[in-house]
Amino acid sequence: MLIKNVLITGGAGFIGSNLALKLVSKGYTVTVLDNLSPQIHGDNPQITSPLYLSIKDKVNFIYGTVTNKDDWEKALKGQDAIVHYAAETGTGQSMYEVEKYVDVNINGTALMLNLLVNGDYTVKKVVVASSRSIYGEGKYLSKELGAVYPTQRTAEFMDNGDFEAKYPNSSELILVGTDEESKIHPSSVYGITKQNQEQMVLTVCPTIGIAGVAFRYQNVYGPGQSLKNPYTGILSIFSTQIKNGNAINIFEDGKESRDFVYIDDVVDATILGLEKEEANNQVFNVGTGVAIDVLTVANELVKNYGIEVPIRVSGNYRLGDIRHNYADLTKINKFLGFQPEVSFEQGLKKFADWVNTQEVQEDKYQKSIDEMKAKGLYK
Template identity: 55%
Template sequence: MNILITGGAGFIGSALARALNRLGDTVTVLDNLSPQIHGTNPDDSPLFKSLPESVRLIKGDVRRREDWLAALEGQEAVIHLAAETGTGQSMYQIDHYVETNVRGTSLMLDLLAEARDAGHGTVRRVVVASSRSIYGEGKYRGHAGYVYPGARKASDMRLGLYDCLCPETGERLELVPTDETSKTHPSSVYGITKLFQEQLVLTVCETLDIGAIALRFQNVYGPGQSLRNPYTGILSIFSTLLLQGKDVNIFEDGLESRDFVYIDDIVESIVLALDATNKAGVAYNVGSGKATSVLQVAQTLKRFYGATGALNITGNFRLGDIRHNYADLKKIRKELDFEPKVSFAEGAMHFCKWVEEQTISDAGYDQSVAEMRSRGLLN
């Protein structure tokens, strides 16, 4: 197929481009080569340089109509990955996140509708990258049934009370895997924009007779993840600090957990969604199906690198952060035959070996923390 990958020079996009190239697809990439990800000289970016020579690269912006027109011409499928990411940064770059993530998506859909109306639409498949962030806090069980907690109170967390409690009884809730029928109530601007992206694509594509699937990615990691971006990817952030001999300050009590899913499993899920032409207008969770604490991540990296920096449990917390979330994978297993193949232990080993081959420099993490604190988002 002729396939367009937006954000195709990024972490997920470049890995996907390589995979689709091996499968014989003709790949076009639309990417703005953001300095936050690629550095000031994107020609030297490992992600950029990893794109196969046969991939057509359009340096452009999803907010620009002319860039979309150039990229969409002759395409049969669109993998829409382009987005601003990072929950913390989204809370003070609100308009930028909305303009890129929401308007960038609505502009694509406008052009797909115009092409259909003019009788020359070629796109028949769209896969959009959604996010676990649309759920806000994950799914829990209380004595009376399932509970979907709202945002935790700053006053509680200042007292070291980080766990989600039942709003009616005050009991500590039992974490269970979050399935696709769970309540969507994002707790960050980033999460809100990802929910909008998903809803826009699934709703509009149905009216255009374009088969669309939304994939709700959990926390993606692996070789190729940007070591320059201080706003996303705790494995990259922690690795950069540890390999510079610095301490790692861990928020809350370190027991907050996420579902970490390896990049190869993410690529596999996208290929499966692309090929599942009998499925449309549907969303799937994509993860490992297991919860791993932030402290466990830091300990794993420190042990592998033999780093001397301390792991400090600070009790600090960010407004908009969730306590826990991990994916229920029953639906994607049954309908797309997806099965995550890489455990966290194996994936972290591959990631760390790759990191040790890279040039490590200051990624601006301290500055990002200072920005959040100055805006009252970090306590």
């Protein structure tokens, strides 16, 4: 399967722009379709957005949106592959901007597939960005029951400071890596839309002779991540708070954990998915296979910046948040030979060094919390 021309939707975003630059350096011809959302790129993005400026004049840029058929038709011409990143991405925000998330994430993907099925295009492969959020809570082992998948945690326990996931008729659970065969039970509208995107691509594409690949990304971070967006990216959110000298409010007891994967590793995994036939019609986790708790993240960032701010473990929580999730990488290692290269310590230092070169952004995080509080989703 010869792939030369690649369309990246959302290709001016954090992951998309990094992927675009790497593909260009490898000799691919890249087209980007992006609406330069102010939530990510700020005001006057074509003049001020570092992400957009990093790809400007290096790719064929189409200013447009995945919810517009004409924009899709323009972008799809002559493409050999699509990497579909364009999406609304805030887990918490998705719970009260439901229509927007469904429209962009699900309907935008449906529009793409509809055109591929009914039009005359040269696309041979579609890579879709899925997410660890489709799993909801990660995989656990119960002494009594074996592998279990806890459902959403309830206010009843969390109001009393008990934040760990529970499972009926089981004693304390042991967290393990979540593999691709794990139960899919998203706990946010964002997670539902990602599950839907993944399933649509992997269901429709093979019926028309197009290879589908889905990557379930864990928490991606690194230089270039939007420091303006208060709805997603905990490292960026904390960094902006620290740089403003503001206290960091750690939810729950600070022991909730995520798998933080560095941007270069994510780009490398994605390119393997584009280039390798072994990836066709498969789904893969992309992470580090290591769980890092949120309190550790905050303390390490403070240390890296050398700016002392209060770190408060508040016991606040957001309904729909999961407790733990980290990736089992057995499958992607076996099929694609992928192994993450950048440790959390190395990646965090690179990220912090980059943040130190950036203008300090306004801290809008409290606004996002106030929005959730007003909807009864923040306790």
